[in-house]
Structures are given as C-alpha cells and as structure tokens.
Amino acid sequence: MDPENQDRIREIAERESAGDLVVVLGAVDADSLQVATETVTVGDPSYVGSLAGVSLGLPVVHIFEDEVKRQVDPGVYQEQIGLLELSLDTDAVKAAMVKLRGQS
Amino acid sequence: MDLRGKKVIALGERDGVPGEAIAKCLKSAGADVVFVQTECYV
Numbered sequence: 001m002d003p004e005n006q007d008r009i010r011e012i013a014e015r016e017s018a019g020d021l022v023v024v025l026g027a028v029d030a031d032s033l034q035v036a037t038e039t040v041t042v043g044d045p046s047y048v049g050s051l052a053g054v055s056l057g058l059p060v061v062h063i064f065e066d067e068v069k070r071q072v073d074p075g076v077y078q079e080q081i082g083l084l085e086l087s088l089d090t091d092a093v094k095a096a097m098v099k100l101r102g103q104s
Numbered sequence: 105m106d107l108r109g110k111k112v113i114a115l116g117e118r119d120g121v122p123g124e125a126i127a128k129c130l131k132s133a134g135a136d137v138v139f140v141q142t143e144c145y146v
Contacts, residue, residue: 001115001143002141002143005115005141005143008139008141009113009139012111012113012138012139016111016138020109020110020111021110021111021112021113022105022107022110022111022112022113022135023112023113023115024112024113024114024115024126024130025115025116025117025126026114026115026116026117026120026121026122026123026125026126026142027115027116027117027119027120027121027143028117028119028120028121029117029119029120032117032120032143036115036143040113058113059105061105063121063125063126063129064121067105068107068129068130068133071106071107071108071133071134072129072130072132072133073129073132073133076128076129076132077129077132079128080121080125080126080128080129081121081125081129084120084121084125088120
C-alpha cells in the first residue's frame, strides 16, 4: 500500500474511535487483498510505510461481500458495482476475505 | 456488521472496484466515508 495512504489511514485511526472504523476493499487480486488487509490489521508487510509494525486491528470487509451488499441501496449497487460483479470473480474474492479474516 | 453510522475507509483498486464506486455504495448504506482511494498495485 502506498506510504501516503498509510499516513492518512494512521491519522484517521488515531482521530476516530476504533469501534467506529471499518475498511472496505475493492481489490480483486488475492495478493492485493492480502497486502491491504494485513496493512490495516497487523501492519505494513512491506515495512515501507508508517503502518509498519503498527497493529491497527481494523475490521476489513469487501464491497462484494453479502454482508455489505445487503446494506447498500440496490439501485446504487447495481449502478456502481453491477457490471464489475459480472466480469470479476466475486466468489474467489469472498473466499479470500474469509480466509484473510481467519474465518475458514 | 452494521455499516450505518460507521466511519469507512474505502480502498478501491484500479483493476477491481474503484474507491469512488465503493464510497457511493457505502453512503447509500448510511456510512460516513472518511477516506477514499483507488490504488494501483501493479
């Protein structure tokens, strides 16, 4: 993850109360999902950004996950995500998220 | 997880779902989007 983004996320995490923050991902590549999830939970795995060694422990979900989708206005979801849902492997993303959260 | 009222960090990806698309969805769910970014991991 870009060091600049890590700076911003760290600032936000320090400003907001931990229980109010959620990270929602849009990546579809397994490696990208892993890097993003690790960065905001246990710390930057590449050790280049300000979150290296910083365990924010933020909850992480994906925009494709049913838990998120069912809370979004269906018309907005269709407009913003509909085509991507058809063209991308959403099942692989959902499975990767479960695994990354240690729920498998 | 109830997203209503939560502060959300939307981390999109150029080859997946862009951050702005995630943000629009989450705003409709009643979340407060505090950071939006679309990364490129290539």
